[in-house]
Amino acid sequence: MKEEKIPVPPIGLTAKYPELGTGPVPTDAYRCPEIYRKEIEAIFKRSWYMIGRVEQIPEPGDYFVYEMPTFRKSLLVCRDRDGGVNAFHNVCPHRGNVVAHEAAGTCRGVFMCRFHGWSFDLTGKLANVRDGEGFFDLDRASIGLKPVPMGIWEGFIFVAPVDDPPLTLEEYLGQQGEDLAGYPWSACTQSYQFETEIACNWKLAVDSPAEVYHIPILHPQSAAPTMMASGNPFGRLLDVTLLGPHRTNSHYSVQAEPRPVQKLAYMHAAAAQNVVRDALDFEMPPGINRTRDENWSVDLVMFFPGLAFTVSAGMYTAHQVWPLAHNRCLYQQRVFVRPARNAAERFGQENTMVEFRDVVMEDLSTLEHIQRALDCGQIEQFHYHDHELALRHNHKVSSAAVAAWEREQSAPSQGSSKP
Amino acid sequence: MAEVTLPPGFEQLADFVEDWVLPDAAARMGKRQSSSMAEIRALYCALTPVGDQALAYLGQFQLGELPAEAENLLGLMLSLAEIAPAVEWYDSQEVANGYPVERIRYLRQIPNFSAQPGAGSQA
Numbered sequence: 386m387k388e389e390k391i392p393v394p395p396i397g398l399t400a401k402y403p404e405l406g407t408g409p410v411p412t413d414a415y416r417c418p419e420i421y422r423k424e425i426e427a428i429f430k431r432s433w434y435m436i437g438r439v440e441q442i443p444e445p446g447d448y449f450v451y452e453m454p455t456f457r458k459s460l461l462v463c464r465d466r467d468g469g470v471n472a473f474h475n476v477c478p479h480r481g482n483v484v485a486h487e488a489a490g491t492c493r494g495v496f497m498c499r500f501h502g503w504s505f506d507l508t509g510k511l512a513n514v515r516d517g518e519g520f521f522d523l524d525r526a527s528i529g530l531k532p533v534p535m536g537i538w539e540g541f542i543f544v545a546p547v548d549d550p551p552l553t554l555e556e557y558l559g560q561q562g563e564d565l566a567g568y569p570w571s572a573c574t575q576s577y578q579f580e581t582e583i584a585c586n587w588k589l590a591v592d593s594p595a596e597v598y599h600i601p602i603l604h605p606q607s608a609a610p611t612m613m614a615s616g617n618p619f620g621r622l623l624d625v626t627l628l629g630p631h632r633t634n635s636h637y638s639v640q641a642e643p644r645p646v647q648k649l650a651y652m653h654a655a656a657a658q659n660v661v662r663d664a665l666d667f668e669m670p671p672g673i674n675r676t677r678d679e680n681w682s683v684d685l686v687m688f689f690p691g692l693a694f695t696v697s698a699g700m701y702t703a704h705q706v707w708p709l710a711h712n713r714c715l716y717q718q719r720v721f722v723r724p725a726r727n728a729a730e731r732f733g734q735e736n737t738m739v740e741f742r743d744v745v746m747e748d749l750s751t752l753e754h755i756q757r758a759l760d761c762g763q764i765e766q767f768h769y770h771d772h773e774l775a776l777r778h779n780h781k782v783s784s785a786a787v788a789a790w791e792r793e794q795s796a797p798s799q800g801s802s803k804p
Numbered sequence: 805m806a807e808v809t810l811p812p813g814f815e816q817l818a819d820f821v822e823d824w825v826l827p828d829a830a831a832r833m834g835k836r837q838s839s840s841m842a843e844i845r846a847l848y849c850a851l852t853p854v855g856d857q858a859l860a861y862l863g864q865f866q867l868g869e870l871p872a873e874a875e876n877l878l879g880l881m882l883s884l885a886e887i888a889p890a891v892e893w894y895d896s897q898e899v900a901n902g903y904p905v906e907r908i909r910y911l912r913q914i915p916n917f918s919a920q921p922g923a924g925s926q927a
Contacts, residue, residue: 574922577829578912581903606893606900645852646888653859719912724920728870728878729863734914735829735885742908743889749903 394621394637396771402627402778409766410780415586416759420787421711427790428690428783429455433536433543433550433557435692435705437462439470440540440574441489446507448496449489450475454707454715456546460533461485461496465507472535472544478511478528479503496530505530538562539570541703558688561631564672565686565696572667573700573721577738580717583749585756587691587708588779590716593748594685594693595775597622597636603751607744610641624676625774630689630782632775635674638682646736654725654733665698687775689782699723700737712756718745809873811861814854817880820847825879830910832886836897837906841890848891851884868919875917882916 399407414420436451448463459475461484475483477498484496484505495512497504502515509530514520534545536554543554555562583590600620601609609620623635643651673696674681683697691706700722707715720738725731758764769777810817824847826832836844851858858877865874894900914920 572922575914575920576912577910577914579908579910581907581909583903607889644888644892646848646855646884646892649852649855649859650885653856653863717911722914724922725867727863728865728867728874728917729859731867731878731914731916731920732859732862732881732885735882736888738829738914739885739889742905743893743899743902746899746902746905746908750899750901752903 473530567670585752596773650736
């Protein structure tokens with residue numbers, strides 16, 4: 386393997402998308418509170434968000450509460466007696482207290498508000514009103530838990546933050562979503578989840594793993610030995626595919642000599658590893674490793690604005706970036722692995738999570754420095770490398786969405802149009 | 805406290821059990837941050853040479869059915885996974901030049917020893 390000459394991935398990704406241009410990009414949208422407010426209207430209220438997986442609530446009565454950042458909404462997701470998954474605002478219609486009080490659990494068929502004791506069944510219907518005689522023409526049939534627009538894609542539970550989302554979930558996910566069907570998403574039943582609040586604009590957090598030009602410099606000991614080994618000294622990407630507002634980076638890798646503990650994981654606990662290359666028990670869908678390159682390791686599949694999956698043959702991760710202010714965001718990361726077939730494989734799961742987490746810590750290390758420079762006007766343009774195409778695209782898509790929204794606002798009112 | 809047990813052949817690791825068999829990944833992350841590199845290296849140097857044998861031993865068992873001594877051994881191996889980057893990548897408890905890991909909050913973790921349904925029949 387070492388003697389083989391592996392071709393260096395070429396320059397020329399940006400040339401596939403001439404509409405994106407090649408010039409420097411202004412940084413206003415990373416620091417300006419007014420642009421941020423417009424992004425919330427133009428982008429975030431019109432998108433869908435991944436908030437969990439169906440495996441979190443396998444049985445009727447199982448539920449979890451999701452505190453939706455950005456919109457500050459408390460949501461309740463539960464499994465009903467017919468096996469359906471329902472999502473509601475976690476708000477009692479009587480006076481506004483929450484009706485599910487724990488982060489997750491199993492209820493005996495009703496959720497009861499601990500304020501006045503109103504209760505609701507697993508389909509959201511009003512089940513009981515204490516001392517109902519004292520109310521005035523209460524229309525019980527219409528007073529239930531208010532549903533949240535919800536959709537399920539490949540076992541992921543998505544919600545929309547507005548009552549009438551302009552796009553269906555399928556329309557939102559588009560071609561990129563279709564091209565990912567068939568990956569064994571639901572086989573990776575075990576997961577870790579962690580989060581951190583970062584003092585940076587949401588686009589910086591989204592952009593942070595979206596280029597690997599930084600690999601040899603930012604990840605010299607961790608990711609670099611595999612991602613820039615042999616014929617790829619600059620750590621270039623294999624490919625970038627832009628599909629509407631979404632995008633996918635395909636990453637190059639060759640097997641380097643693992644460190645001693647990594648080697649233990651690879652040898653004894655390969656099921657949870659991201660290096661499994663052969664003996665796949667599924668057919669790789671067209672959206673993953675689109676170029677079918679044999680030196681492929683992992684794809685970063687990004688759904689605009691804030692959701693991204695890193696997908697490899699053996700495991701995947703999913704992160705969702707939630708804006709909190711023009712210079713603040715919440716970064717939520719999930720690491721999904723296959724169940725351990727024996728106790729040794731439990732070690733492989735932990736090894737995978739720790740390695741990934743520490744590499745993410747390297748990725749996040751620059752963000753607050755950049756934001757400080759942005760906030761005080763020290764950097765007014767970004768200069769993007771050919772293989773930083775995903776960042777150029779992110780900037781283009783977000784600024785185009787804001788511009789379109791501004792045109793809508795200034796147009797004579799004829800109702801809202803679909804983006 | 806109760807006598808610490810490890811499977812036959814791993815008795816020499818007994819001194820590490822009290823400090824390094826921890827309830828979950830968040831505790832292991834905290835332990836790595838609060839330990840000296842000398843302590844971390846001591847664990848690394850004791851476990852890595854017997855890692856092959858330890859995983860071969862653990863590979864005989866299903867999660868959820870581990871004898872207490874096997875749980876202790878797996879608990880140590882999970883800590884080895886946590887501290888390995890400190891030794892192999894960073895020469896430091898912290899991610900070198902990294903984002904402060906103590907700002908991470910774990911919201912969901914894989915339990916140390918519980919059964920993991922759905923792994924199929926092949927053991």
